[in-house]
Amino acid sequence: MLCVIVPLCALFTITQQVTPRDRCVCELANSEQPFPHDKLSIVEDNASKCNNKITSQKTLELESLMLGLERRLPQLQEDVSMLEKEDDGELYGVLSLHVIENEMKDIQVLIDRLNSTTLGHQRITTETAELLEDLKAEMEELEKFDTMHVVKRQQANLRLTRDLDTCRNGLHPTIQPTEPQHGNCPHGLFGNVTGPRVYTAGEYPGSYKYGAWGRDPKPEAGMESWYWLVMLTSSNKYSHYVRLYSSLSSLIVGVSVPGNIQIHSSNPTTNTIQGPNVVLYAGALYYNCYNLDAVCRFNLTTKTVTTLQLPKGTRYNSKGNFCHLEECYLFTDLDLATDESGVWVIYTTTQDFGNLVLSKVEDGEPPTLGQTWRTSVYKQGVTNTFMICGVLYATRYVSSEVEEIFYSFDTATGKEKFNLGIFIKKMSSNIESLNYSPVDHMLHAYCDSYMVSYKVLFE
Known part of the structure; x- marks a missing residue:
């Protein structure tokens, strides 16, 4: 043998x-x-629970509430100081007390939400910390079965990949302009976007995918800190009212003192808002008129509507939308924008073969179309546009997490740039509307029913 x-x-x-x-x-x-596969499955389930508990939305919710409280308290202090100075009978004292009482109620609501959110976060943090300690111990036990050191090599590869990404991103900073983009901009050159600074579901969380929000660059007296909100309440296409909020904290907690300011009692019908690209300027709402190639201006005080007809051949009724490879944003044929100089309208026409056209809206009764510029960028290759100091900027879809500001057109020089390379970190896959506010130098984005704002940085 x-x-x-x-x-x-x-x-x-x-x-x-x-x-x-x-x-x-x-x-x-x-x-x-033998390798304990059952134990590995338990570890994976626990790791998934950790990911579900700790999300960026929870962190941003707390930051938004803190920001709202931070902005609301100085306003209350100012109103109390004004009350102390009043000494001309009972009328003004009573009115001021009523204003302060309403503000204190709003602040109390904000504090209650902040307290409940903080307690919830503390509980989640404690539970997650304990779970992570258990996961760490279990993973150390499982690593003993890795006699071929496969996991260690994978970890080393991940570290190298992260370092490579960091290096690659560092080699592509925001492109520095070689000449001023607009000679009359008092803030300097537009350099970058940071944030988000605000991320909130507002009064109707998850209810209306399309909409717009922001601030009036030229507000009426007493409404300097107010915000406005328009939601497309009919099939993500139309709306017939605008909501006003006396402060950012009121918008976050969902307290609209005036309520709905209606353009018309029914929807959709004459003068209905069509599409999400809406702006408020000097107490008037500018938007795409229902079923028309025209801009409507709705005066919030007089409740009157005037119409500005756009040139013949203007695409409308969802025939010249903003798009990316996977989706087009319905009824975005006309984009209204505001900057330091007023209101602009961005659109396209058949004679321009689908390229972006930019026109200045001149104030008057009725408003008129001012100077017009034609660009060489295709509108359906763009996802959004906005204006800063007379310069048109366009964005495009990069991924569900990133949007890129890639293009600019300077109305002062007529020069175009296609390689700006300024990236926006998205909180949702799509940005249905995007507008710049010269009041606070913020970009206000409406993203799949969420309101998000980003800080604009100037060089």
């Missing part, structure tokens, strides 16, 4: 026996412990 023992990768002992009948018999003896 011949016996041969051969080591196989230090894992198995193989014994070969040759019997008189010329038969081979192999005996395999595993020198390693």
Whole structure:
């Protein structure tokens, strides 16, 4: 009888026996412990629970509430100081007390939400910390089964990949303009976007995918800190009212003192808002008129509507939308924008072969179309536009997490740039509307029913 023992990768002992009948018999003896797959499945489930508990939305919710409280308290202090100075009978004192009482109620609501959010976060943090400690211990136990050091090599590869990404991003900073983009901009050159600074579901969380929000660059007296909101309440296409909020904190907690300011009692009908690209300027709402290639201006005080007809051949009724490869944003044929100088309208026409056209809206009764510029960028290759100091900027879809400001057109020089490379971190896959506010130098974005704002940085 011949016996041969051969080591196989230090894992198995193989014994070969040759019997008189010329038969081979192999005996395999595993020198390693069997891998605990069930334990690994439990670890993966626990890790998934951690990911579900700790999200960026929860962190931003707390930051938004803190920001709202930070902005509301100085206003209350100012109103109390004004009350102390009043001494001309009972009327003004009563009115001021009523204003302060309403503000204190709003602040109390904000504080209650902040307290409940903070307690919830503390509980989640404690539970998650304990779970992470358990996961760490279990993973250390599982790593003992990695006799080939596969996991260590994967971890090293991940570190190298992260370092490479950091290096790659560092090699592509925001492109520095070689000349002023607009000679009359008092803030300097537009350099970058940071944030988001505000991220909130507002009064109707998750209810209306399309809409717009922001601030009036030229507000009426007493409404300097007010915000406005328009939601497309009919099939993500139309709306017939605008909501006003006396402060950012009121918008976050969903307290609209005036309520709905209706353009018309029914929707959709004459003068209905069509599409999400809406702006408020000097107490008037500018938007795409229902079923028309025209801009409507709704005066919030007089409740009157005037119309500005756009040139013949202007695409409308969802025939010249903003798009990316996976989706087009319905009824975005006309984009209204505001900057330091007033209101602009961005659109396209058949004679311009689908390229962006930019016109200045001149104030008057009725408003008129001012100077017009034609660009060489295709509108359906763009997802949004906005204006800063007379310069048109266009964005495009990069991924569900990133939007890129890639293009600019300077109305002062007529020069175009296609390589700006300024990136916006998105909180949702789509940005249905985007507008710049010169009041606070913020970009206000409406993203799949969420309101998000970003800080604009100037060089």
